[in-house]
Amino acid sequence: MPGLPTKSSPASSVSSLSRALTLLHLGGVTRRSELTTRLGLTRTATGTVLRELEQLGLVVTRTDGRRGAGTGRPSHGVEISPGAPMVVAVQVGVETMLVAEAELGAVLGPVTEIALPDPPTPEALLGLVVDRVRVVLDRATRPCAGVGVALPAAVGSDGSALAAHNLYWPGAVPARTVLAGLLASLGHSRLPLTVGNDANLATLGESRHGAGRGAHNLLMLLTGQQGVGGGLVMEGRPYTGSAGVALEVGHIPVANDRLCHCGNAGCLEAEADPKALLEAVGGRGAGRTLTAAREVVAAAATDPAARAAVSKITDRLAGGLASLVNVLNPDRIVLGGLYADLLRASEMQLRAGLAYRSFLDHAAAVDLRPAALPHPALVGAAEVALQPLLDDPRRAAMTRPA
Numbered sequence: 001m002p003g004l005p006t007k008s009s010p011a012s013s014v015s016s017l018s019r020a021l022t023l024l025h026l027g028g029v030t031r032r033s034e035l036t037t038r039l040g041l042t043r044t045a046t047g048t049v050l051r052e053l054e055q056l057g058l059v060v061t062r063t064d065g066r067r068g069a070g071t072g073r074p075s076h077g078v079e080i081s082p083g084a085p086m087v088v089a090v091q092v093g094v095e096t097m098l099v100a101e102a103e104l105g106a107v108l109g110p111v112t113e114i115a116l117p118d119p120p121t122p123e124a125l126l127g128l129v130v131d132r133v134r135v136v137l138d139r140a141t142r143p144c145a146g147v148g149v150a151l152p153a154a155v156g157s158d159g160s161a162l163a164a165h166n167l168y169w170p171g172a173v174p175a176r177t178v179l180a181g182l183l184a185s186l187g188h189s190r191l192p193l194t195v196g197n198d199a200n201l202a203t204l205g206e207s208r209h210g211a212g213r214g215a216h217n218l219l220m221l222l223t224g225q226q227g228v229g230g231g232l233v234m235e236g237r238p239y240t241g242s243a244g245v246a247l248e249v250g251h252i253p254v255a256n257d258r259l260c261h262c263g264n265a266g267c268l269e270a271e272a273d274p275k276a277l278l279e280a281v282g283g284r285g286a287g288r289t290l291t292a293a294r295e296v297v298a299a300a301a302t303d304p305a306a307r308a309a310v311s312k313i314t315d316r317l318a319g320g321l322a323s324l325v326n327v328l329n330p331d332r333i334v335l336g337g338l339y340a341d342l343l344r345a346s347e348m349q350l351r352a353g354l355a356y357r358s359f360l361d362h363a364a365a366v367d368l369r370p371a372a373l374p375h376p377a378l379v380g381a382a383e384v385a386l387q388p389l390l391d392d393p394r395r396a397a398m399t400r401p402a
């Protein structure tokens, strides 16, 4: 990299730079002395790492007049630089898409919600994604380090969207290839682009910055506008299976009432998504599906019909969770979207159903929490877009004009 490192300062390893930037990104470390301890480096080596990260425009350090405990030396604060590169995160839903600029430290800028094209064909929808990315890039005041896109579909390891039934797409759409081609046509051929399943990315977002922090084996289930997704993060790493399409939890059988678009009957996503809740209460509710379903959950405290529908869906969710706990033995389960509302409204019933239906007694004690992030999949999309920079902070030099 031009000018880095200087002759007077020995080179830091990419690994040390990466670990330091990742610790600052994940939060909780605000002082140089804490960073030194967490990195297991000498003060001098930490100073070298921070100097290079400052030269790369990624962090800023300041002396704030405090003295370090026991050392009497000046205490230095350290934080992500406000001028550090940003990324563009996109979350495609079934009815709308969300777009935001995101910074290191999981800071999302204003989130824009845009209606999907009608019909949401691959060409129209992916074209709209790139058009909105272009709008963010045109307005950006900082260099861009990448683009992350969450899709409501299983996403193969080659970036293809598979079985996107909720968008009525054909069997396999080469989403990453199409998006990369459209970005290249706008002059952004070198911008790293990552495409992932929305539930896997939501789990990654909650794992790093939300209700999953500190969990060893984190399972997340969520249901948004329709369908049910899930993800598993083991010791910080997303589990994606051999072809990238693991954790399709929406197709676990929990009943035998309703046909699923996958060809089976009784899948969790047919029996217990927002549409199923609205139908269980007689199709009531106007406006967007998730909003209407949340209103039914809120009404359950006073409305017997809403209460019966919520109870039915909660019971089915408990059945799905029991199967997953039997197989995966997570230490924490985070529930997102409508399922976070169900957990808050019917926690006793959900826990009792999970305990009753699971094989192991300790399933009843599994740590169940609602998602903590307003937009976990958007945060997850930002995480995978930031990952190349976190892995090699020297890439920051490549994001700036020569």
Ligand SMILES: [Zn+2]
Pocket (backbone or CB within 6 Å): 250, 251, 260, 261, 262, 263, 264, 267
């Ligand atoms: Zn199914």
